[in-house]
Amino acid sequence: MSPKWNSDYYIALECKDLQANAMAIDSTGNFVLLAGRRFLALRNLDIIDSNIDSVVQKFPRQSKYEVGAAEWNPTNYHKELCVISSNQRLEVLTWRMDELIQTFSVRAHTRVITDLNWHKFDPNLLASCSVDTFIHLWDLRDSRRPTLSLSAIAEASQVRWNKVSSHLLATSHEGDIKIWDQRKGTAPVQYISAHLSKIHGLDWSPTSESYICSSSQDHTVKFFDTTNPRRAECILPTTAPVWRARYTPFGNGLVTAVVPQLRRGENSLLLWNTANRATPMHTFVGHRDVVLEFEWRKQRPGDTDFQLVTWSKDQTLLVWRIEPFIQKLCGYEPVESKDSNEIYGAENLRFFKKTSPRVQPLQQEFSLLNVLIPNLIILKMDPVARNVLVKATINNFIVVLKVSFPSAYPHGVPPGFEVIKEGSNVNESIIIQLLQMLKHLAQQRVSKNRTCLEPCLRQMVTTLEQLSSDTENNRIYNRPYLEPSSLFAGYNDAYIPFPRTSGAKFCSVGMLVCFGRHVNPRRLSMKIDIAPRGLSSTPRALSALENIYSKRNDDYMTVSGFYYQRQRSRVKHNYSKFTKAVVHIYDVLGLFFVNRQLAEEYILDGDVGTICKHNAAASAVVGRWDLVQAWTLAELVAGPEQADEENSWNNHPFGNKLMESLIGHYAIQHDIQMAAMLCCIFGKEHDIFTRKASLKSLLSPVSEGSPYHTIPPADIVADGWVLPMLRTTRSTSLDNLTIECTIKLHHAPIKIIPNSLYEYYKLAYADTLHRWGLIYHRTEVLKYMCKTPETHKGVEFISDCKDCMKPAKFGNCSSCKKVTLKCIVCHLSVRGSANACVLCGHAGHTKCLKWWLSLSDVCLTGCGCKCLVQTAGMFTP
Structure with a gap:
């Protein structure tokens, strides 16, 4: 729960006619620039006056384009320079002797500039990005052309220089992040697939060159370590798209600004502690519209209060005081300050404490x-x-x-x-x-x-x-x-989705389960154009429905009433009756190719010819003449039992191809029963070999698919079929699937390349037999698996390599040869005695963990696990 205090701020500017979109604060913290299509305005934040308009200087700007971004030079060497972007142009402005003058402008982008950022250490270096997919680096000493142009292929929306390293910068492209090193040419040195939606903001850590956070349209803020970019270090979920997320200049703090849907909802900024992301530490409440920009004002010598400056679409500039007790919530211990009168001056401090300019x-x-x-x-x-x-x-x-x-x-x-x-x-x-x-x-x-x-x-x-x-x-x-x-x-109702009122689902044994509402639902007396599913979509829709329903009490129906399926009918008496939804289960086995009678009659023991002849007869009994033809063809291809190796079917010009075609044909037709039987009959144990199945062989001969798919293609499986993964795999990626196969024809070895999809057919058919209760037949099918399941040998703890994420049993990873484990206390590689928590998985040196757990019973990483207590309880009978 957040602490109890009132927000402490004062209104520095409230001017409706500015219509400014961008805000920037200079390196001294004295001046704030507000830029829009009609005006550029400067406000001296050191002058606190009740007449705010008297301390604001406006400079007319005649342009048909809005200002996209604005920023002051962050160094003291060129602190008088600022830059704004307008369409495809960068305008460099100079603030000198109470005048804001355009020094020069540069243009190289062919589309709208989306963001710009000064270098943190070089006063002459500036980066800009655009919809034209280019990132240009400018040296203001020679502004005729960019000193370096980086091509990103996709539209670039954000660009940020690293706050620690002078050579690194990051850019965002839809949901992806690219890291560039200006010393290493025009190719990115790192690529991060961060979000599923567009990234609105980037910010580097002020203390580490490898940590970066991104805020996105997908309602999340993610933190990445660029040395291990495969997955986010942590994720901060929010209730709305996040416009900006930036680190605080103190402690472990982070400030986020969200964009509520339809611009209705919370316009507040939230202050988080990145080490404790359960709830925000503080909420800045004061703006009446969306916050467009916020920046930190430079702290004065001897002052313990940081200041946050925010600019909103309501055209109000607010300055917030971040007092020491708020800083402590973010893990920062401020140094004792001087007397407040020395810092602000007695007059300014008295004005700051007045309530007249505040918006409560x-x-x-x-x-x-x-x-x-x-x-x-x-x-x-x-x-x-x-x-x-x-x-x-x-x-x-x-x-x-x-x-x-x-x-x-x-x-x-x-x-x-x-x-x-x-x-x-x-x-x-x-x-x-x-x-x-x-x-x-x-x-x-x-x-x-x-x-x-x-x-x-x-x-x-x-x-x-x-x-x-x-x-x-x-x-x-x-x-x-x-x-x-x-x-x-x-x-x-505001916190849970609207219920599904009807649905249908097939299962792999020929059953169809359906449910729905009562056949005679109550009709409303008024027609409305909002679908029931819209009840939970927006507050506006919910409000509209409430207003309509409230006009007739007899026809009134709340969202809660909809959940409880309460139906009212007006007949002779005004009474209520309760109806129950009925679940219907249909036997639709006739719609599928799998057949239980065939499953009971099919055999797998004997020579190939006998098996095919028996199974063809069984198919004829149930009227499956297509299967009769297939089994007869298989019998002919297999040849007589006494045939020698040279005349065997696999040496026939069409033998291998024919069997592959038959299996592929029945798989495409969703006849998993026939495909699995053919896979079982034409393969048996002989010489053992291990193959790493390539992606192409995994997808053929059934279909071709995207290399990014991590499950079998959808067109090879009927609706409702679930094809389980082999138990020897450790993930759901087909790239990691290793097949250990033993194959032999009944009378000669064969040369068919094993295909992992054949294993899926067998497993899926075995699952169907289990659902039918045909346990013996299921066991017969499982005998023809390429590898039998390993026997359980007990509990074994295996760590994953922090670099390549592959399982490693020893101190060094067998794949990448790097040290597997890093201590959570000293952050050094673990080479000797180590311990790990079996619940949260965090580990380290035995001595380090012993020292830490002697001080606290909570895991050092901040995951909240009480390692000693909960682990002991786990093994207590």
């Missing part, structure tokens, strides 16, 4: 409250006294509710709710249940530092409507009016 979070919530909630009247809203008085009238229920907000609200502290009995006509039981619901919902919201007034008021109306309807219905049936199971269902 509660006042903002009141201003955004929807006062047109159906059946609800706002009687009073007092931001000074911090309370709200409302009145809800639903049928014969009247409730007057007072909501009181503590000073720490909404940071972990919920408001207080009180039903005013004067003016209310509900009994004590309903009051208790209503207050219980409101407290529970409010606690859920404030635990995430979210406001809760409007959700609570809407849920109060929904609950009263349900209670009123239940009271009337139960009065007719003379039973208690309340159903505890559905009382709190409404307010949970």
Whole structure:
């Protein structure tokens, strides 16, 4: 739960006519630049004045293009220089003697510039990226052309220089990250497949040259170590697309800015501790629209308070003070500061402590409250006294509710709710249940530092409507009016998806399972153009449905009511009845090629000719004349039993190809039974060999597929079929599949190259036989597997190499020859005595772990595992 404090900020600028999209702070922390299509504005943050307009300088800018990005030179050598991007052009500006003058402009991109970034150490070096897929490096001493151009093939949206190494920079391309070294030509030195959606922001760690974080449209922030880029070090999930994520200049902090869907929702910034990602450490509440940009202001000597400057689409510039106790939550211990009067000056400090320029979070919530909630009247809203008085009238229920907000609200502290009995006509039981619901919902919201007034008021109306309807219905049936199971269902609708109301699924033994709603669902009296699945898609859709449903109480249906399949019909009496969904199971074996009777009659023992003849006769009994022809053809190809090796079927010009074609044909037709039988009959144990199956051989002869697929192609498997992996594999990738096969014709060795798909056919058919209860027949099929399952030898712990991620039993990996294990305490390679937690898997030197566990019982990595206690409990009988 987040700590309890009020946000501490002051309004540095509020100017609607700027229409600025970009913001930047100079290296001294004194000036902030706001850039838009019509104006460039400069604000001196060191001057705190009640008349804000008097300390803002505006410079007209005549351009038909918006400003995409802006940035000051981060070094003291050229601290007067700043640069902005406009369409395909970079404009370099100089701030001198209270004038902002364009020095020169450069152009090399052919499409819109998406981002720019100054070099952290070289005052003359600048990087820009564009939709044209190029990243240009500029030396301002010779601005005629880029000093280096990097081609990335895909559109580049972000570019960032490393904060530690002077040669590295990173760029983002949709969901991928590329790392470049300007010393090593025009090819990237590292490639990271980071996200499934577009990356909006990149930021390098200020303390390590190999750590980088990325924020994306997929609602996540991911942290990567560029020395091991195959997987993210950790992932921070959020509730909305993340626009920016940047490290703090202190401790282990990270600040994120999200973009709520349809620009409705939370506009706050969140402060996280990267070592404890369970919940944000602090929420910056104050802006009334999406935060476009935020940067850290340079700290003054002797000052312990960092300052965060934010610019929002509401055209408000806010300066936030990050006090020492907030810094401690991010693992940073600030040094004691000088007297505040020495740092800010007495006059400025007195002004900073005034409340006149502040926008209080509660006042903002009141201003955004929807006062047109159906059946609800706002009687009073007092931001000074911090309370709200409302009145809800639903049928014969009247409730007057007072909501009181503590000073720490909404940071972990919920408001207080009180039903005013004067003016209310509900009994004590309903009051208790209503207050219980409101407290529970409010606690859920404030635990995430979210406001809760409007959700609570809407849920109060929904609950009263349900209670009123239940009271009337139960009065007719003379039973208690309340159903505890559905009382709190409404307010949970915002957190769970809408249910699936119908569906069908085949299984591999010829069964079809179907379910659906009642055949006569209740019809609404009004037509609406929002599909039921849209109920959980957006708050706007939910609100629209609530407004429509509330117009007719008889036809009213909450989302919770939809879950419980409650159907009402208006006949002679207004009563309610409950219907149950029925699950239907159909035998559709006739639609599939697999046949249980054939499974019982097929044989696998004997010579090939006898087997084929017997199986052809069995196929004729069930009317499968295509199988009769196939078995007869197989018998002819196999030849007589007394044939010598030279006349065997595998030496026939069409022998091998014919059998491969037959197996492939029945696999494509989804006749897994026939494909598996042919695979079993024409192969048996002889000489053992081990082959590494190539990707091409794995996909042929059935179909060709993408090399990125990690499961068998979909067109070779019928709907509902599950082809299990061989038990000898350690992952789901076919690239790691090793086949140990023993093959022999009944009367001569064969030369068919083993194909892993043949093993899948056998396993799938064996699974079907097991589902039918034909255990003996299943065992016969499994005898023809290329490799029998290994016997279980007990528990064995094997670590994976941290570099190549392959299993390694010894100190050095047998594949990459590197040291397998790194200590979580000293971060050195483990070559001697080591221990590992069997629950979380973290390991290290025995001495290091002993020292750490003598100080704390929690794992050092921050995973939360209590290694000694939980491991001991794991083996306790």
